[in-house]
Structure formats: structure tokens, C-alpha cells
Amino acid sequence: MRSDIAVDPAEPAGSAEPSERPGTAPSSGPPAEPEPGPAAVSRRRARARRAWGRGGLVLLLVVLSVPFVFPTWWMATSSLKPMSEILRAVPTIWPQDPSLAAYQDVFALQPFAQQYWNSLYIAAVVTAGTMLVSAMAGYAFARIRFPGANALFLLVLAGLLVPSEVTIVPLFRIVNTLGLIDTHWPLVVIPILGAPSVLATFIMRQFFLGLPGELEDAGRVDGLGRWGIFWHIAFPLSRSALAAVAIFTFLKSWNLYLEPVVYLSTKESFTLPQALTQYVDAYGGPMWNVQLAATTLTVLPVLAVFLVAQKQFVQGLAQTGIKG
Amino acid sequence: MHPQHTPRRTAGIAAVLGTALALTACASGGGSAVGEPETPSDPVDLRMTVWTADETQLAMFQEIADAYVAENPELVSGVTFETIPFEDYTTSLTTQLAGGNAPDLAWILESYAPEFVNSGALADLRPVLADTEGYALDDLLPASTALWEDGEGLYAYPFSNSPFAMFVNTDQISAAEQSDPAELVASDEWTYDAARDIAAATAADSGKEGLVVRDFDYQIWENLATVWGGWGATPWNEDGTQCTFTEPEMVDAMTWFHDAVFDDGAIPGPGTTADFFAGDAAMTITQISRASSLDDSFEWDVVPLPAGPAGQQNVIGQGGIGVFTAGENPDVAADFLAWFTNPENAAKLAAYFPPPRESLLTAETLAAANPKLDADQLQEVVVDGVQDSVTKPAHRNFAQLAQTVRAELDALWREDADVEAVLADTCAAAQPLLEE
Amino acid sequence: MSTVAARRSSVAARRDWAVGYTMVAPVVLGAVVFVVVPLVMVAWYSLHEWNVLAGTFTFVGGENYARMAADPGLRDALLASLWFSIGLVVLNISLALVLAVLLDQRLPGTTTFRTFFFSPVIVSLVAWTIVWSFLLQPEGGINGFLAQVGVAGPNWLRGEATAMIALIVVQVFKNVGLNMILFLAALQGVPEELHEAARLDGAGAWRRFRSITLPLISPTILLVSIITVVGSLEVFAQIDVLTGGGPGSSTTVLVYYLFQQAFRFNEFGYASAISVLLFVIVLALTLLQWQSRRRWVFHEV
The missing domain is CATH 3.40.190.10 (Periplasmic binding protein-like II)
Known part of the structure; x- marks a missing residue:
């Protein structure tokens, strides 16, 4: 991914001199004819100092990047190493003798493609469902005045405060009573309707709160009812907030660990985070290189999606109620 | 909105009651023998x-x-x-x-x-x-x-x-000019002290690690049973009511282990990962079934657990x-x-x-x-x-004991640890759990 | 005439209500079935002694709560949680702010750096933690680096204080990217004219940050700190992989203690009582933060 594909307001648009915005530094104004005099000298000096300062900041960013990037780099490169090299205490930056054998094992040892599909479709359904459900609820809580709206909103917000460890046993009993153990139902329905979707509802509500009322009035004049206003006006306008919700939700579902471990029991129905822990030898010892290869395969697509979608993501968040 | 609320609440209460009923129902079972189907x-x-x-x-x-x-x-x-x-x-x-x-x-x-x-x-x-x-x-x-x-x-x-046994990397041991454990077994000189000396010398020579008690990792302490068996030590008495970490056998065994780690450099210290099967250590105590993890990258042998002061004890x-x-x-x-x-x-x-x-x-x-x-x-x-082996420590309250003893023994894995004091603390913490 | 209009408008309002109820029905129903009912069940379990293995489920009233009051292990866990949460929230929010401000400077390569800082968020938590467990070994990458600059690093995960610090730092690196993005979005919503005006008034960069930026992004700080505090109380897998709650019980935080009681020791009744406590703590903290918002949040969300 080239960094310039994402048209980012924070990115210098290819100009030789970074175009500064007024807030951060004195604007140099139009490139007027050189104007000799002490002012120009001091300005030039200030600019030089600023260039050094900016260089320092970039250096700082580079240093700060190391603890963020190195573990992922180590993970990806270690999947090309034999076990003995992985376990070496001082990590090697590049495999001495790279091999793709671990990647073959990933697919040979488990129905990895099936598990990949499980994770993918569950995450997709949960994301789509959450977008719809949270947009509807967020819209109603924000724009429709109906009795008990506040009480109901507080009731829903309670979900934000319940760690999943707290309710996992009763939820398991409920799911078991319904005979849905080892199916994907609990992994789809509970996140869409239960605690995990609360943050999404909250974000959507904040977005719709900021929607100008005139747009709705215009819709009403055009003869649209509530549903029509929601479907044809509010929902399409909330694209950026929905993007943020989508990314949050997808990541959460994609990385869900405790719930699949509890609800699923056959390999064919496993999701990825759970499958990763299954690459062990006959004695339960982890096969590090295969685990790391499988992990790399699960991380890369999400990373790629983020790279492509990060502009929408950042803008989405900027336009939701979470902004300043 | 009130009329809407009531049925939901009733449903909730019904669900809770149903669960409780299901629970009491399954509580009555247990302990019965099974017969001809x-x-x-x-x-x-x-x-x-x-x-x-x-x-x-x-x-x-x-x-x-x-x-x-x-x-x-x-x-x-x-x-x-x-x-x-x-x-x-x-x-x-x-x-x-x-x-x-x-x-x-x-x-x-x-x-x-x-x-x-x-x-x-x-x-x-x-x-x-x-x-x-x-x-x-x-x-x-x-x-x-x-x-x-x-x-x-x-x-x-x-x-x-x-059974637990000692796997040895004979390549590393002979490179360090140490005696072959198999010969020591034959001449009845295969003791923990001998194993420690060989491990320390081999580690010094190879630059790798000496003796690894596999899966112990300074957490899963019950795997040390393979070592303290040679001292005749046990964590608790036969019926599991009395803590015996403070008995002289256990104190001696743990002192030996502590010193082998911190004084002799025969056993890698806490936090160090060393995989014998990848060639990172001279010897390891583990279950015999792990032999299948070995490839031909080095010469190896497997011998019984060494003898301690109280003789040799097999552990499974x-x-x-x-x-x-x-x-x-x-x-x-x-x-x-x-x-x-x-x-x-x-x-x-x-x-x-x-x-x-x-x-x-x-x-x-x-x-x-x-x-x-x-x-x-x-x-x-x-x-x-x-035959005539003992199993690793087990107890009807094992999970809590494992956790409590692990937390107490953490104090032992320091260079300046006072072994007797740590073991006394261990018993003080473990005894109430044994009596439960 | 006016009564007809009123009736018509009230009919419209009723219809509007119906639409409102229909739209919130899924999440409200979900909250009842998947949040409230399980919570009530947990509260009910907490009044029982429930040994899963033995299959016993006996009503014991407030016994589990009395036991909590007298349990030194629980006290240690609360203390560990307190340290962990304070350390995590302070470090996470300040680092997220620093990173967001740095990325807001229009430096070259900003998009790349932003991606770098965000990338751990999408790496599986368990994988991330395992990598760090290698780096934190006594002769691992961190100490190898420290040795280069002439510092003898400690055995991170075996010392009580260093283990806690290591846990916090590993967790911050994992998740700070998300908060950073939220802050970045907020910073980019700060009108530039305000900065410009303040600059013309002679305000320095720090002054402008304190007097303009911070108040304007305070609603975001509120939301981020609520999410981070709640999240810090739920930390589990990291502790399981890195320290197992040790050394001693120094990193056994509340959720880990809860997990041990329920799934390791099979004390589901007692664990349920701890769950109730955890819920109350999270609720109290959130209400506290929400209540305090008037004092420091510039304008309401």
C-alpha cells in the first residue's frame, strides 16, 4: 500500500515543502520576491530551526514505531524459521534459512480454509447485522421522542459495563437450553443484539444527534414517513459513522476468543483465534512456527483492509459524536 | 410501555427459575454405579x-x-x-x-x-x-x-x-568430555549430583543450557516431583491432610535444586526457555513418550531418573x-x-x-x-x-493447592532465597487447603 | 379546528412512537435477554454454593459475600487491579495523546506511522502477548538491547514490580493505536482559526494545546477514558500468557482471580459473587467519570 493512495488531510500532498496549516506554524505566505532585511533572515533562521525540529519529530516517530512494528515483524518472519531458531532467546531479525513448510502444515493439520471461512462469514454477518441494528436504534434514540426512550437507552448502555467473563456461564446455559451448542448462532446473534453492539449503538446515536433537523424536514415535505426518512436520508448520510462501526465490529468478531472456545467444539466449526491454539504436538506443546504462520495469515488480510479503508475509518470517527 | 415490559420480565424470571430447577435436578445425581445398558x-x-x-x-x-x-x-x-x-x-x-x-x-x-x-x-x-x-x-x-x-x-x-526419564544429548556431553550417563547407570553411579555436575560442565562447554525439568518453567511445580522423589520427599502426606514441604527431605531436595540453578549453573534459571529436543540443553527430565519429538540432528540416549540420597524413585x-x-x-x-x-x-x-x-x-x-x-x-x-512407580502429586483440592504453592514458591526462585523460610511459608499457606 | 389538528398531531406522534419502539426493539430485547437476564442469573448463583464437579447447588444466602469480605486473596486482587488500571489508563491516554499530536503535525510519512501505531490493534491478542513473552525473557530481545547501551536488564516477568510494568506496557502498545485514532479524529476537528487567533495573541504551542486543544477534545478524552478504564478491568489473556498471575500473586487482577475461582477451582457460586462485585465496580467508576464530566469536559457529548 502506498501511503499516498489514502488521501489524508494530514499528509503533505506531494509538495516539496510541507504545506503548513496556519495553526501549527507561521504561514510563509505566498512565495513573494525575496525580501532582504533582518525579518527575512530571522524568518529563514526560524524555518531552519523548524526543519530541524521537524526532523527530530520524525526521528521520534521512527523510534516510537519500533515496539509497535517489531513484534508483528518477528511474528511474520518467524513463521519462516524452524522451531529451534524461533526459541532462540535473542530474536533474529531475518530467518537464516527461510522455509514455507510451516504454511503447508497450517492447511494440512486442520481444516484451516473452512475455519477461515467460518471466521470471515461470522464477522461479515455480525458486522452487517450490527450496522443495521445499531443504526436503527441509534437513530430512534437520537431523533424520535418516545416515552421511556432515556430509560431504555440506559438499559442498553448497561451492556457496555458487563465484562464477558461475568455473563459467560449463564449465557452458556441459555445457549445450551436452546440446543445451539456447537453452532454459530450464539456467535452471530449475541454480538449483534447483546453487549458487544452497545458501543456501536452509542456511536450511531452520537452521529444522528448531530444531524441537522432541516434534512428531516425536507424529507417530510417530500412526503416521506419516519422509515422513509431513516432509509433514504439518515442512513445514507451516516456512511462515515457506519464505517467506524463496521471496523470496530469486524475486528471484535474476528478476534473473539473466549466465546468460540466455550460454544464450539468441533474443528470444522472453529473460528480462527480458537484454531490457532490447536497447532500443538501430541503432548500439547505448541508448534510455534505453524502457529505463527497461521497467525500471520489471519493478520495480513485485516491489515490490508485497514490500509485500504483507513481514510474512511479516520474520517468516520471524526464525524461521529466522539469528536471534539 | 409498561404493558410491554411485564411479559419480558416474567420471561426473565422464568428463565432463572428454570435454570435453578435444572440445577437442583442434576445435583441429586452423582456417585452411582453404572450397570448393564x-x-x-x-x-x-x-x-x-x-x-x-x-x-x-x-x-x-x-x-x-x-x-x-x-x-x-x-x-x-x-x-x-x-x-x-x-x-x-x-x-x-x-x-x-x-x-x-x-x-x-x-x-x-x-x-x-x-x-x-x-x-x-x-x-x-x-x-x-x-x-x-x-x-x-x-x-x-x-x-x-x-x-x-x-x-x-x-x-x-x-x-x-x-514414565518420566532422563533424555541426554550425548553429542554435547562427550564434547564436554563428561562421563556417559548410561555408563554411570551401569556402574550404579547415576545420581542427581552426578547429573548436576555433568549438566553444569556441559552447559559451560556448549554455551547452551544444562539440565531442564521439562514443563516445570518455575510455575508447574508438581513436575519437580521427578527430582524430589530421589530424596523421598512429598508435598503432603499420604491421605493429603498434612503439608510436608517443611520436612527435612523436601528442604534438602529444594536446596539442592536451588543451588543447582543459582550456584552451579546446571539448571537454567527462571524465565529462560530451552528446548532439549531442539538441541538447546544437555539433558532433560520428561515423559518417555516425548521420544517421538527427537530427530537425528544429534546423538541422544534415554536413561532412568537418577538416584538421590534416598535411592531411585520412578515417577509416572x-x-x-x-x-x-x-x-x-x-x-x-x-x-x-x-x-x-x-x-x-x-x-x-x-x-x-x-x-x-x-x-x-x-x-x-x-x-x-x-x-x-x-x-x-x-x-x-x-x-x-x-512398576513400583509413584504418580505426580494429586489432591482432591489440587487446583487451589497448585495455585497457592506456585505463588509461595515464587520466592524460592531467587539467588538469595532462604529455602527453609520459603517452604515454611508454603506450608502455612497450603495447610488450610489440605484440611478443607 | 384546533382539536382536530391536535388529534392529528397526536396520532402522528403515536405513529412516531411505534416506529421508535420498533427501531430500538432489537437492541432493547438483546439487552434484556443477553445482558440483564444473565446478570440476574449471576446474582442468583452468587447466593449459592455451586460446585460444578460435585453437582451441588445449595442456597447459602449471603455467605459468599461474607467470604469476599474476609478473603485476603480478593483484597490482593483488588489492589493489583487498581495498580494495573491506574498505570494502564495513565500511560495509555498520555501516549495516545502524544502520538495523536505528533501525527497531527503534517510530518512526512504520517500515514505510514499511523498505520504502524495502529497495526497491533488488529494482531491477535494471544499472538502479540506470546511474542512479548519471548522479548521479555532474561536473555531476550529487551535485555539484549539494554545490554547494548550498558544497562543490565532485570528478569522482567519474575520481579513483582517489573512484571506489573511489563504487563501494562505490553497492553498499552497493543491497544493505544485505537485511542490514538480517536484522539487524532478529535484533533482534526479542532477549528484551525482558533489556533491561528491564539497564535496571533502570542500564545505558545504548549499554551495553545492546554487552552484550546485540550478543552475542545475533552469529550473524546472522557469517552476514551471510560472505554479504557472498563477495558483495563477486563484484562485476562495477557496475564494468563505472561505471568499466570505471579510472581506471588502480584499480577492476579480481579478478572483473573474471578476466572481462577470459577474455572480452575470450580467455585462458581463464589465466582458469581465476585462477578457481581466487578459489575458494581465498573458501574461505579463509569458513573463517577460521567458525573465528573461537568467539571472538566468543555461541552457535552
């Missing part, structure tokens, strides 16, 4: 949780199970083996039990044996096994079944009895298969277990798990299963190792 109206599906993920092992189980289904189509329509990762095994099993979704059969880790056996969660298998034709219940070694008995009842079949790690009374068809499950572990099938299982049957515990039977070991090694380490 009555033919169920429809053939049932059985489920057994296991911790192996090994495809060939699972395929073998399935083959044995399919043969049972073929013979008893009126009883059983199928058997599934459900792999739960070793690390979360007991946790996941308990979650299933808590959720009212008990498996029919389950592998059980030895450390938790007393807890499961005493809880009444498992069915007494003795009547079924005794009544099964050709089962030869007498063939089971008393040393193997001891852990799984309560009074007259036998609550699990100890399908795996894997066990796994049992039990039948849950809370399962849907305990009678059928027990009948299947009798099939799964009958002499013929036990011989098949012996390919991966040293069996509890005396008749099968011979170097010849085991040789087929362990091509990497020669007859002498098998006789010396496995056959002799299972």
Missing part, C-alpha cells in the same frame, strides 16, 4: 473429550469406536472425539459441566484425579468392567489404578502411564478415562469404555500410551510403538519405570 429406544451418540490433537491418534480412536458401533447398532449410532487444547482442558471441561452439557466420557488429568473421583461426578466402572467378558480386570496394575479408586469403586481407566504421569454420571447415557458410555479398553484395543492404544495392563507392559509390545527406543531402553525405562 438397557437398550435405549433410539441408538445414542456418545462424545468423549480428549486433549490430543494428533490426527493418527484420533483416527485410531475412531477406528476402535466404529467397530463398536458396528457391533452395537441398537445402542450407539456414533462416537465423536472432541479435542480440547491441553492448556485449557480442565477449564473447558468444567465449563461444559457448568452449562449442563457434560460429555459422556472424558480424559482426566492425573493431578485432578482425586477431585473428580471424590466429587461423585464420575460413574463407578468396576461392575461393568468386571462383568464384561474377556476384560481381565485383574490384569490392571494396582500401581496404575490406585489414584482412580475410592473405596471399592474404580472411577476411571488409567489409559496412559508414561497418568491420564484416565471416566464416564460422567451427568451425561445422557452413562450406562452406554461405560459399556463403550469397556470395549475401548479391552485387552485387544488396549494393545492398540499401547502404540501411544503405555498401558496399565501387566500383560501388555513388555518390551516387545512397546517396541512396535516406540521405534526410536531399543529393547534395553524400553525394559529399563518403561517396563521397570511403571
Whole structure:
């Protein structure tokens, strides 16, 4: 991914001199004819100092990047190493003798493609469902005045405060009573309707709160009812907030660990985070290189999606109620 | 909105009450013996949780199970083996039990044996096994079944009895010009002190690590039982009511271990990972079944555990298969277990798990299963190792003890630790749990 | 005439209500079935002694709560949670702010750096933690680096204080990217004219940050700190992989203690009582933060 594909307001648009915005530094104004005099000298000096300062900041960013990037780099490169090299205490930056054998094992040892599909479709359904459900609820809580709206909103917000460890046993009993153990139902329905979707509802509500009322009035004049206003006006306008919700939700579902471990029991129905822990030898010892290869395969697509979608993501968040 | 609320609330309360009723219903079961299975109206599906993920092992189980289904189509329509990762095994099993979704059969880790056996969660298998034709219940070694008995009842079949042994990297040891452990065994000089000296010298020479007690990692302290057995030490007394960490044998054993780590450099310290099978260490204490992890990248040998001041003590790690009374068809499950572990099938299982049957515990039977070991090694380490062996520490309150003792022993793994004081603290913390 | 209009408008309002109820029905129903009912069940369990293995479920009233009051292990866990949460929230929010401000400077390569800082968020938590467990070994990458600059690093995960610090830092690196993005979005919503005006008034960069930026992004800080505090109380897998709650019980935080009681020791009744406590703590903290918002949040969300 080239960094310039994402048209980012924070990115210098290819100009030789970074175009500064007024807030951060004195604007140099139009490139007027050189104007000799002490002012120009001091300005030039200030600019030089600023260039050094900016260089320092970039250096700082580079240093700060190391603890963020190195573990992922180590993970990806270690999947090309034999076990003995992985376990070496001082990590090697590049495999001495790279091999793709671990990647073959990933697919040979488990129905990895099936598990990949499980994770993918569950995450997709949960994301789509959450977008719809949270947009509807967020819209109603924000724009429709109906009795008990506040009480109901507080009731829903309670979900934000319940760690999943707290309710996992009763939820398991409920799911078991319904005979849905080892199916994907609990992994789809509970996140869409239960605690995990609360943050999404909250974000959507904040977005719709900021929607100008005139747009709705215009819709009403055009003869649209509530549903029509929601479907044809509010929902399409909330694209950026929905993007943020989508990314949050997808990541959460994609990385869900405790719930699949509890609800699923056959390999064919496993999701990825759970499958990763299954690459062990006959004695339960982890096969590090295969685990790391499988992990790399699960991380890369999400990373790629983020790279492509990060502009929408950042803008989405900027336009939701979470902004300043 | 009020009228809308009421039915929902009622539904909620009903759900809670229903759960409570279900709970009291299942609380009344437990501890009962299973008998001859009555033919169920429809053939049932059985489920057994296991911790192996090994495809060939699972395929073998399935083959044995399919043969049972073929013979008893009126009883059983199928058997599934459900792999739960070793690390979360007991946790996941308990979650299933808590959720009212008990498996029919389950592998059980030895450390938790007393807890499961005493809880009444498992069915007494003795009547079924005794009544099964050709089962030869007498063939089971008393040393193997001891852990799984309560009074007259036998609550699990100890399908795996894997002795601990010392694997040595003879390449590294001879490079350091140290004596060959096999020769020391022959001349009766194979002691923990000798092992420590060889390990320290070899580590100094190779720049790698010396002796690794595998899977101990300064956390899973029960694996040290392989070491302190040589001192005749135990964590608690026979009936599990008195802490014995403060006894002189344990103090001596732990002092030896501490010094081997911090003074002699014979054992890698806390936080260091060293994998013997990757060639990172001179020797390791682990279960014999790990021999399959060895490749030909270095010369190796396997010898019995060294002797300590109190002589040589063999230690085995066990796994049992039990039948849950809370399962849907305990009678059928027990009948299947009798099939799964009958002499013929036990011989098949012996390919991966040293069996509890005396008749099968011979170097010849085991040789087929362990091509990497020669007859002498098998006789010396496995056959002799299972007889008159002890199991790793186990207790009916094991989970809490394991956690408490781990937290206390953390103070021991420092260079300046006061061994006696730490062990006194350990007993002070553990004693209330033993008395529970 | 006016009554007809009123009736018509009230009919419209009723219809509007119906639409409102229909739209919130899924999440409200979900909250009842998947949040409230389970919570009530947990509260009910907490009044019982429930041993899963033995299959016993006996009503014991407030016994589990009395036991909590007398349990030194629980006290240690609360203390560990307190340290962990304070350390995590302070470090996470300040680092997220620093990173967001740095990325807001229109430096070259900003998009790349932003991606770098965000990338751990999408790496599986368990994988991330395992990698760090290698790096934190006594002769691992961190100490190898420290040795280069002449510092003898400690055995991170075996010392009580260093283990806690290591846990916090590993967790911050994992998740700070998300907060950073939220802050970045907020910063980019600060009108530039305000900065410009303040600059013309002679305000320095720090002054402008304190007097303009911070108040304007304070609603975001509120939301981020609520999410982070709640999240810090739920940390589990990291502790399981890195320290197992040790050394001693120094990193056994509340959720880990809860997990041990429920799934390791099979004390589901007692664990349920701890769950109730955890819920109350999270609720109290959130209400506290929400109540305090008037004092420091510039304008309401």
C-alpha cells in the first residue's frame, strides 16, 4: 500500500515543502520576491530551526514505531524459521534459512480454509447485522421522542459495563437450553443484539444527534414517513459513522476468543483465534512456527483492509459524536 | 410501555427459575454405579473429550469406536472425539459441566484425579468392567489404578502411564568430555549430583543450557516431583491432610535444586526457555513418550531418573478415562469404555500410551510403538519405570493447592532465597487447603 | 379546528412512537435477554454454593459475600487491579495523546506511522502477548538491547514490580493505536482559526494545546477514558500468557482471580459473587467519570 493512495488531510500532498496549516506554524505566505532585511533572515533562521525540529519529530516517530512494528515483524518472519531458531532467546531479525513448510502444515493439520471461512462469514454477518441494528436504534434514540426512550437507552448502555467473563456461564446455559451448542448462532446473534453492539449503538446515536433537523424536514415535505426518512436520508448520510462501526465490529468478531472456545467444539466449526491454539504436538506443546504462520495469515488480510479503508475509518470517527 | 415490559420480565424470571430447577435436578445425581445398558429406544451418540490433537491418534480412536458401533447398532449410532487444547482442558471441561452439557466420557488429568473421583461426578466402572467378558480386570496394575479408586469403586481407566526419564544429548556431553550417563547407570553411579555436575560442565562447554525439568518453567511445580522423589520427599502426606514441604527431605531436595540453578549453573534459571529436543540443553527430565519429538540432528540416549540420597524413585504421569454420571447415557458410555479398553484395543492404544495392563507392559509390545527406543531402553525405562512407580502429586483440592504453592514458591526462585523460610511459608499457606 | 389538528398531531406522534419502539426493539430485547437476564442469573448463583464437579447447588444466602469480605486473596486482587488500571489508563491516554499530536503535525510519512501505531490493534491478542513473552525473557530481545547501551536488564516477568510494568506496557502498545485514532479524529476537528487567533495573541504551542486543544477534545478524552478504564478491568489473556498471575500473586487482577475461582477451582457460586462485585465496580467508576464530566469536559457529548 502506498501511503499516498489514502488521501489524508494530514499528509503533505506531494509538495516539496510541507504545506503548513496556519495553526501549527507561521504561514510563509505566498512565495513573494525575496525580501532582504533582518525579518527575512530571522524568518529563514526560524524555518531552519523548524526543519530541524521537524526532523527530530520524525526521528521520534521512527523510534516510537519500533515496539509497535517489531513484534508483528518477528511474528511474520518467524513463521519462516524452524522451531529451534524461533526459541532462540535473542530474536533474529531475518530467518537464516527461510522455509514455507510451516504454511503447508497450517492447511494440512486442520481444516484451516473452512475455519477461515467460518471466521470471515461470522464477522461479515455480525458486522452487517450490527450496522443495521445499531443504526436503527441509534437513530430512534437520537431523533424520535418516545416515552421511556432515556430509560431504555440506559438499559442498553448497561451492556457496555458487563465484562464477558461475568455473563459467560449463564449465557452458556441459555445457549445450551436452546440446543445451539456447537453452532454459530450464539456467535452471530449475541454480538449483534447483546453487549458487544452497545458501543456501536452509542456511536450511531452520537452521529444522528448531530444531524441537522432541516434534512428531516425536507424529507417530510417530500412526503416521506419516519422509515422513509431513516432509509433514504439518515442512513445514507451516516456512511462515515457506519464505517467506524463496521471496523470496530469486524475486528471484535474476528478476534473473539473466549466465546468460540466455550460454544464450539468441533474443528470444522472453529473460528480462527480458537484454531490457532490447536497447532500443538501430541503432548500439547505448541508448534510455534505453524502457529505463527497461521497467525500471520489471519493478520495480513485485516491489515490490508485497514490500509485500504483507513481514510474512511479516520474520517468516520471524526464525524461521529466522539469528536471534539 | 409498561404493558410491554411485564411479559419480558416474567420471561426473565422464568428463565432463572428454570435454570435453578435444572440445577437442583442434576445435583441429586452423582456417585452411582453404572450397570448393564438397557437398550435405549433410539441408538445414542456418545462424545468423549480428549486433549490430543494428533490426527493418527484420533483416527485410531475412531477406528476402535466404529467397530463398536458396528457391533452395537441398537445402542450407539456414533462416537465423536472432541479435542480440547491441553492448556485449557480442565477449564473447558468444567465449563461444559457448568452449562449442563457434560460429555459422556472424558480424559482426566492425573493431578485432578482425586477431585473428580471424590466429587461423585464420575460413574463407578468396576461392575461393568468386571462383568464384561474377556476384560481381565485383574490384569490392571494396582500401581496404575490406585489414584482412580475410592473405596471399592474404580472411577476411571488409567489409559496412559508414561514414565518420566532422563533424555541426554550425548553429542554435547562427550564434547564436554563428561562421563556417559548410561555408563554411570551401569556402574550404579547415576545420581542427581552426578547429573548436576555433568549438566553444569556441559552447559559451560556448549554455551547452551544444562539440565531442564521439562514443563516445570518455575510455575508447574508438581513436575519437580521427578527430582524430589530421589530424596523421598512429598508435598503432603499420604491421605493429603498434612503439608510436608517443611520436612527435612523436601528442604534438602529444594536446596539442592536451588543451588543447582543459582550456584552451579546446571539448571537454567527462571524465565529462560530451552528446548532439549531442539538441541538447546544437555539433558532433560520428561515423559518417555516425548521420544517421538527427537530427530537425528544429534546423538541422544534415554536413561532412568537418577538416584538421590534416598535411592531411585520412578515417577509416572497418568491420564484416565471416566464416564460422567451427568451425561445422557452413562450406562452406554461405560459399556463403550469397556470395549475401548479391552485387552485387544488396549494393545492398540499401547502404540501411544503405555498401558496399565501387566500383560501388555513388555518390551516387545512397546517396541512396535516406540521405534526410536531399543529393547534395553524400553525394559529399563518403561517396563521397570511403571512398576513400583509413584504418580505426580494429586489432591482432591489440587487446583487451589497448585495455585497457592506456585505463588509461595515464587520466592524460592531467587539467588538469595532462604529455602527453609520459603517452604515454611508454603506450608502455612497450603495447610488450610489440605484440611478443607 | 384546533382539536382536530391536535388529534392529528397526536396520532402522528403515536405513529412516531411505534416506529421508535420498533427501531430500538432489537437492541432493547438483546439487552434484556443477553445482558440483564444473565446478570440476574449471576446474582442468583452468587447466593449459592455451586460446585460444578460435585453437582451441588445449595442456597447459602449471603455467605459468599461474607467470604469476599474476609478473603485476603480478593483484597490482593483488588489492589493489583487498581495498580494495573491506574498505570494502564495513565500511560495509555498520555501516549495516545502524544502520538495523536505528533501525527497531527503534517510530518512526512504520517500515514505510514499511523498505520504502524495502529497495526497491533488488529494482531491477535494471544499472538502479540506470546511474542512479548519471548522479548521479555532474561536473555531476550529487551535485555539484549539494554545490554547494548550498558544497562543490565532485570528478569522482567519474575520481579513483582517489573512484571506489573511489563504487563501494562505490553497492553498499552497493543491497544493505544485505537485511542490514538480517536484522539487524532478529535484533533482534526479542532477549528484551525482558533489556533491561528491564539497564535496571533502570542500564545505558545504548549499554551495553545492546554487552552484550546485540550478543552475542545475533552469529550473524546472522557469517552476514551471510560472505554479504557472498563477495558483495563477486563484484562485476562495477557496475564494468563505472561505471568499466570505471579510472581506471588502480584499480577492476579480481579478478572483473573474471578476466572481462577470459577474455572480452575470450580467455585462458581463464589465466582458469581465476585462477578457481581466487578459489575458494581465498573458501574461505579463509569458513573463517577460521567458525573465528573461537568467539571472538566468543555461541552457535552
